[in-house]
Amino acid sequence: MPNMSPDKVKMPEQEPDVRNKNFLEVALGYTPEMAQEEAKRCLQCKNKPCVAGCPVNVKIPEFIQHVANGEFEKAYEKITETNSLPAICGRVCPQESQCEKLCVRGIKGEPVAIGRLERFVADWFMQNSKPQAKSIQKNGTKVAVIGSGPAGLTCAGDLVNLGYDVTIFEAFHTPGGVLMYGIPEFRLPKALVQKEIDSLKQLGVEIKTNMVIGKVLSLDELKDEGYKAMFIGTGAGLPNFMGIPGENLNGVYSSNEFLTRINLMKAYLFPQYGTPVKVGKNVAVVGGGNVAMDAARSAKRLGAENVYIVYRRSEKELPARLEEIHHAKEEGIIFKLLTNPTKIIGTDEGWVKGIECVEMELGEPDSSGRRRPVVKKNSEHIIDVDTVIIAIGQSPNPLIKSTTKGLDTHDWGGIIVEEATGATSKEGVYAGGDAVTGAATVILAMGAGKTAAKAIDEYLRND
Amino acid sequence: MYKIVKKETLSPAVKLMKINAPYVARKAEPGQFIILRVDEFGERCPLTIADYDREEGTVTIIFQEVGQTTKSLGMLEEGQDILDFVGPLGVASHFEGIKKAAVIGGGLGTAIAYPQAKKLHEMGAEVHSIVGFRNKDLIILESEMSKASSKLIITTDDGSNGTKGFVTDELKKLIEEGNTYDLVIAIGPLIMMKAVSNLTRPYGIKTVVSMNPVMIDGTGMCGGCRVTVGGKTKFACVDGPDFDGHEVDFDEAMRRQLMYKNHERQSLEDHKCNLGGETNA
Ligand SMILES: Cc1cc2nc3c(=O)[nH]c(=O)nc-3n(C[C@H](O)[C@H](O)[C@H](O)COP(=O)(O)OP(=O)(O)OC[C@H]3O[C@@H](n4cnc5c(N)ncnc54)[C@H](O)[C@@H]3O)c2cc1C
Ligand SMILES: Cc1cc2nc3c(=O)[nH]c(=O)nc-3n(C[C@H](O)[C@H](O)[C@H](O)COP(=O)(O)OP(=O)(O)OC[C@H]3O[C@@H](n4cnc5c(N)ncnc54)[C@H](O)[C@@H]3O)c2cc1C
Ligand code: SF4
Ligand code: SF4
Ligand code: FES
Ligand SMILES: [Mg+2]
Numbered sequence: 186m187p188n189m190s191p192d193k194v195k196m197p198e199q200e201p202d203v204r205n206k207n208f209l210e211v212a213l214g215y216t217p218e219m220a221q222e223e224a225k226r227c228l229q230c231k232n233k234p235c236v237a238g239c240p241v242n243v244k245i246p247e248f249i250q251h252v253a254n255g256e257f258e259k260a261y262e263k264i265t266e267t268n269s270l271p272a273i274c275g276r277v278c279p280q281e282s283q284c285e286k287l288c289v290r291g292i293k294g295e296p297v298a299i300g301r302l303e304r305f306v307a308d309w310f311m312q313n314s315k316p317q318a319k320s321i322q323k324n325g326t327k328v329a330v331i332g333s334g335p336a337g338l339t340c341a342g343d344l345v346n347l348g349y350d351v352t353i354f355e356a357f358h359t360p361g362g363v364l365m366y367g368i369p370e371f372r373l374p375k376a377l378v379q380k381e382i383d384s385l386k387q388l389g390v391e392i393k394t395n396m397v398i399g400k401v402l403s404l405d406e407l408k409d410e411g412y413k414a415m416f417i418g419t420g421a422g423l424p425n426f427m428g429i430p431g432e433n434l435n436g437v438y439s440s441n442e443f444l445t446r447i448n449l450m451k452a453y454l455f456p457q458y459g460t461p462v463k464v465g466k467n468v469a470v471v472g473g474g475n476v477a478m479d480a481a482r483s484a485k486r487l488g489a490e491n492v493y494i495v496y497r498r499s500e501k502e503l504p505a506r507l508e509e510i511h512h513a514k515e516e517g518i519i520f521k522l523l524t525n526p527t528k529i530i531g532t533d534e535g536w537v538k539g540i541e542c543v544e545m546e547l548g549e550p551d552s553s554g555r556r557r558p559v560v561k562k563n564s565e566h567i568i569d570v571d572t573v574i575i576a577i578g579q580s581p582n583p584l585i586k587s588t589t590k591g592l593d594t595h596d597w598g599g600i601i602v603e604e605a606t607g608a609t610s611k612e613g614v615y616a617g618g619d620a621v622t623g624a625a626t627v628i629l630a631m632g633a634g635k636t637a638a639k640a641i642d643e644y645l646r647n648d
Numbered sequence: 649m650y651k652i653v654k655k656e657t658l659s660p661a662v663k664l665m666k667i668n669a670p671y672v673a674r675k676a677e678p679g680q681f682i683i684l685r686v687d688e689f690g691e692r693c694p695l696t697i698a699d700y701d702r703e704e705g706t707v708t709i710i711f712q713e714v715g716q717t718t719k720s721l722g723m724l725e726e727g728q729d730i731l732d733f734v735g736p737l738g739v740a741s742h743f744e745g746i747k748k749a750a751v752i753g754g755g756l757g758t759a760i761a762y763p764q765a766k767k768l769h770e771m772g773a774e775v776h777s778i779v780g781f782r783n784k785d786l787i788i789l790e791s792e793m794s795k796a797s798s799k800l801i802i803t804t805d806d807g808s809n810g811t812k813g814f815v816t817d818e819l820k821k822l823i824e825e826g827n828t829y830d831l832v833i834a835i836g837p838l839i840m841m842k843a844v845s846n847l848t849r850p851y852g853i854k855t856v857v858s859m860n861p862v863m864i865d866g867t868g869m870c871g872g873c874r875v876t877v878g879g880k881t882k883f884a885c886v887d888g889p890d891f892d893g894h895e896v897d898f899d900e901a902m903r904r905q906l907m908y909k910n911h912e913r914q915s916l917e918d919h920k921c922n923l924g925g926e927t928n929a
Contacts, residue, residue, distance in 0.1 A: 356865075357865070358685055358692075358731070358732040358734070395733060397735075397737065397867055400737060401671050401672065401674075401675055402671070422867075423868060424870065424871045426871065432881070433874055433881065433900055435907045436907075441870045442864060442871060442872045445865065445870055446864065450692070450864070455911065455915070456716075456911075456918040457689060459689055459716060459915060461691075461911030461912070463911070535903035535904075582869060583868075584867065584886070
């Protein structure tokens, strides 16, 4: 008998005014009982609409059936047939616009909590399974993966399982990409990402950190070193600024810089860790995506009194995951919607003291179908802040492109690939993730890593 | 891990280290830098590549102990390891067609200027070097600079060695004596680079300065290192660190360098406490 409750089984969470002072994970995860109860809300639909909403087509009803039966290990195996990072996706996928969007239970009431169940299964497996030494038949062919974000990690994992000698080259001192330097600890514990990386190493993937490809080695030099194929998963790390006056004042950060200082360099543990971050008392975060929410919630946790999200469209258009918006509000983040910054104001010594904004109203729909915000007359006003964090998006870093002959890219920097394979204009070189699409999602990056791994295998077999 | 194969003290607070880093050594060029992290608690610290030996696979750094990170680095000894060492970063200096150049080094800036002087000298250019220090105890790389230059002038603020006065006075003299330079390279404190740039502007001498803003990744990913050059925002780690001195907004750069002053003091004090604690234990 299915559980016909219209609501998801609630996820235990830290209380908002406790958690907005620490960096521990906000959502605490289901117990086995909660998971089984939620799993029973799934109707096991014959046509599986939910599966079509998942970019890697996780076998959703099948794994949920296993959860309902208490067969957690089998559930894990089912999920990992198509998704190699379920503990991460269960936490950060925008489920409401993917798998859960198409769930029939969502027509009347809340959809099945597919993401939470996926997270439960992955966490259960990490705690309860015993690592088994898997023996893989090696084929002796070397493949290089550049960048260790979700795209690179997934591609490397699939290739090593196919027998290739895989080396990942990572620019930073720590692998993991945005999972390590961007998404904060309170949303995605780093120990968990580390576990995924460690299990890749156990399978034999070699990770060379501190290697900025394009600087220390070019793609052609990698080829000379015997790598028969390459995957570029270098992400979209180039921060966009607004081009308004005052952006170089002291106290203006890109979200990348602010979050890198905090997550990767652990500035929240300064001075035990050597990297400082200056948070200030009143903070404006410009933008409305996941990155903006993460920056705002991090600033709050580091002691800022008032943290504003300044976003030029309305609540409906906020691109962040619903759960993050909801969490941000609970934690006391103040939303200044339909508000657009025009200038950052500084003191005589060059420190931020305010941000000048105008109010917007929604006009006619633009090419993206969203109503275009237009400036309201005489609506200029100043918000008093001492820190401004710009979180209006990132573009692919031009480093690889500028140092690689024959690699075609779009004007905006994205690497051009054949969609079905990830093949670039350069023989034997594949690409995927944010480096190709511009800033997108973890699951899409993973999917691209998988697609490319398959294509690389086919390419090398026919070689 | 990157082994320290050689350590030397050049002046009381300035040390030289040769680091085993074969990949970096293979590609390094004058004008480029590395970023290192001493240990897992460490910040990412940018330092210029002072020299390299491709055969030996080593990279030389010269650093002044100014705060917590550089002091911890200075405490490491030969045979010990540095946790992270990434490079070469930044754009290499371009010297095509330079026949005669003046290289100005201010204090530690001399260490950053040295590989450029050496490269120019090796290319057959005539190099006049003017290096300034506060007093004679702080003089570094005198013999190296002298080998790389056909003329070397040392100034000290107090006259305790060489000429008393500023590097700009000496440069002005050389220019007025009729020396025509294709290029002036000025590396040192921002205030010095600004003064040199202001001096050469009316003469129309191309002047390159090396900008050292606070950096973190060094790969163009954070924008923390932005400097305004010719009215445009540039990222010093990928567009520089060398820029046209006549175009740089030095006043903004000076302000931006003060961003973490209070944190830096706190970090250093905390570090001293920790050291005290260790000796007590
Ligand atoms: C703050 C923040 C929050 C986010 N929240 C979510 C969320 O909740 N849900 C979601 O689905 N998505 C979220 N995203 C987006 C998601 O993280 C990205 O879409 C995803 O990480 C892209 O993966 P990737 O593998 O393509 O690149 P990245 O994760 O960016 O990894 C690229 C890696 O390549 C390395 N690299 C770059 N250049 C070089 C080079 N030249 N040589 C060697 N290595 C190089 C980088 O250092 C990095 O480690 C968020 C992003 C940010 C920044
Ligand atoms: C491209 C580049 C090349 C450099 N080359 C050399 C060199 O060859 N030798 C040398 O001695 N120094 C060099 N520096 C400066 C050196 O990085 C700083 O002195 C060092 O980071 C100070 O760290 P600290 O913790 O010891 O001192 P702190 O007390 O933390 O800082 C002292 C001062 O150093 C600067 N600084 C601090 N952190 C950074 C950072 N992350 N990046 C840049 N500057 C910072 C600031 O102006 C600060 O006020 C270079 C800097 C750059 C950007
Ligand atoms: S991977 Fe993401 S989209 Fe797919 S089922 Fe899991 S949570 Fe949903
Ligand atoms: S659509 Fe919802 S109820 Fe139907 S199978 Fe998928 S998860 Fe279960
Ligand atoms: S140091 Fe981050 S962009 Fe230059
Ligand atoms: Mg420091």
